[in-house]
Amino acid sequence: MGKVAFLFAGQGAQYVGMGMDLAKNFERAKKIFEKADEALGYRISDICFYGPEEKLKETANTQPAILTHSVACYFLLKEEGIVPDVVAGLSLGEYSALVAAESLDFEDAVRVVRKRGIYMQEAVPLGEGAMAAIIGLARQEVLKACELASDEGVVEAANFNSPDQIVVSGHVKAVEKTLKIAKEKGAKKAVMLPVSAPFHCSLLKPAGEKLEKELEKTNIKPAKIPVISNVTAEAVKDPAAIKELLIKQVSSPVLWEDSILKMKELGVDTFVELGPGRALSGMVKKIDRSLTTLNVEDSESLANVISYFRGNR
Structure with missing residues (x-):
């Protein structure tokens, strides 16, 4: 077996009920949701578990909600001794990856991504920006x-x-x-x-400027394992570089295909997606069908991943 990468979900993967099963069945997951509630000063756990969907879809809630669910999945794997050689996350997911790499404390990350969500939403008035997917074109x-x-x-x-x-x-x-x-x-x-906004383009530069001030107040430590940056598709560990790339990331394209290929080049053949949904696993398979993909989002998928690693190590 080659190296293992953990991939962390980005915005758009959220759904009402996410993380509830884990919080009910695992004390560690429950504590992560409680820490998020405390750090934010409101019950993001209730929005994850019960919605309503409209409230969960608000960018300022979506971002801390997905991060909390993703980090809960991470710590449950870590408790089982299943840890990655390298990490990456799609856009917002990069913050979850930095928590896994011990570069960001969870409570700091959850507060920063809430602010990030607000800044991104404020950068372009509602109705003026849009995003679209183009499939099957070079x-x-x-x-x-x-x-x-x-x-x-x-x-x-x-x-x-x-x-x-x-x-x-x-x-x-x-x-x-x-x-x-x-x-x-x-x-x-x-x-x-x-x-709700045109993410990852130059219209979001004002959000990056506000985020910079927020990151100035945040303790970013050297990453203990390589984090593949969305902006460069290269491994980063240095705190100053991490901060600079997080600011750029808001208004720069996400080089996800390049990031997966970089991890493959580093010897990764198994990718474990953490957090809601399986969108990242689907992308990995489109990039290279020979790569192994797994995911953790609830008790059943967690048990499957634990079983897989016990059988392969």
């Missing part, structure tokens, strides 16, 4: 489509998720024109995404 063709649509406003590649899926972000009209051009260029699918 990277260069998507970038060309963005360039051709830029007369309608800002539109940029935001997520390079897999060889056949790229997300674009920017002003609504520019994003809509990009989709039209992408379809003309032969994209299999080009659809608007149900998000």
Whole structure:
């Protein structure tokens, strides 16, 4: 067996009821949710477990909710002696990865991502920004489509998720024109995404500036295991570099495909996704079908992963 990477879920994976089963069955998970409630000064656990969905979908709640669920999954694996050689997270998930690498304390991370959510939402007025997924079109063709649509406003590649899926972000009209051009260029699918802001494009730079002030007050320590940065798809451990990349990450494209390939290059052949959903596992398989993917989000999937590692080590 090669090396193991833990991947942490990003925004969009949330669902009402997430983490409830773990908190009911495992004292360690329950304590993580209690710590999050205490750090935030309100019961994010209730929003995770009971909703309502509209409240969970608010960016300022979604981000700490997913982080809390993801970190609870991590500590349950750690208790079983299952630890990663390298970590990465999709956008918001990078904060969960930094908690796993002991670069950020959990309570600090949960407070920072709530503020991050607020800043990201405030950066562009509701209704002015959009994001869309383009499937089945080469990277260069998507970038060309963005360039051709830029007369309608800002539109940029935001997520390079897999060889056949790229997300674009920017002003609504520019994003809509990009989709039209992408379809003309032969994209299999080009659809608007149900998000509240145009994440990971230059319109979010004001959010990065506010986040910088928040990170100034946060204790970032050297990462004990390599964290693959969304911005560079390279391993990072140094606190100053981590901080700089977290600020850039808000308005820069997420190099997810490149990050998975980097981990493969480092000898990783098993990827364990932590937190709600299985979107990251699907992306890994699209990048390289030979890679092993597992996930932990509830008691059943946790038991399956523990069983897998006991049988393979």
